Amino acid sequence: MESVICLPAANPSLFSAEGFVGLIFLLTIGIIIFGAAVATTSRRLVRCVAGLAICFTGVAGIYYFLMSPFVAMMQMLIYVGAVSILIAFAVMMADPEDHHGTARAPVLASPLGAAVGAMLFAALTGMGLNTEWQVFDRRGGGTIKDVGVAFLTDYSMVFELVSIVLLVAIIGALVLARRGRS
């Protein structure tokens, strides 16, 4: 059963512009897979953070392919520029490299985790590819202007609430990190 939604497009040849775009998309997928693999399997945490930044860069490319350059830019700014750097600072402050022998080492965690991850991947893939998705008629364009107008009209309350959440998070992070330092 073929129910995967594909927008109508002629099959591009390798040397046309569309074919080149397709090649870049494959490269983006490769970047995401490589980054995620490094982020979850590397033994040193610094390399994990670098893998996370690479993976987020690929995800920003995916957003660009999904016709949302603003979200792609925000992904680069917030995730690659802020969250990854924050985690890198945590790695430096907590200094997890000096191991002094833990009490127990779980031997089953890694294979069980791999099994759970593989099963979830298989289940979600099967569900995503075999569902009959229903397409609705388009009403808006989804441009940056539409996003800004929606932020300040329909979602203005949520917008303000998110700013309060961020304020509380900043204060909470400061209080938590300061406690214990006389």
Next chain:
Amino acid sequence: MIILNLYNCLGTYLVIAAMLFGFGIYGLVARKTLIGMLIASELVLAASSINFMAFNRFLAPDPTVGQIFTLFIMAIAAAEAAIAVSIVVAVYRNYKSIDTEDLVDLQG
């Protein structure tokens, strides 16, 4: 060549998101340090964002809603990462370790 037209298909994005989700769950289960688990949870959040954006592009009637939801996910994820990192620093100050196997004070 159908493989060069993959970026126009909804299924491709769903498969990528499922793969990121699987990697994230694997990292959450298998990692032994708190920072490793934080990195894995960020992968799970990225997977959900990709799903929102894919459905927004291909199915939704109004293609601004998914973008706005993804931006809210980013804001919440940034707040969550800040709180989690400060908790990690506080835990390290008390225990001199961020290994989950060392944080067993409540096990009696």
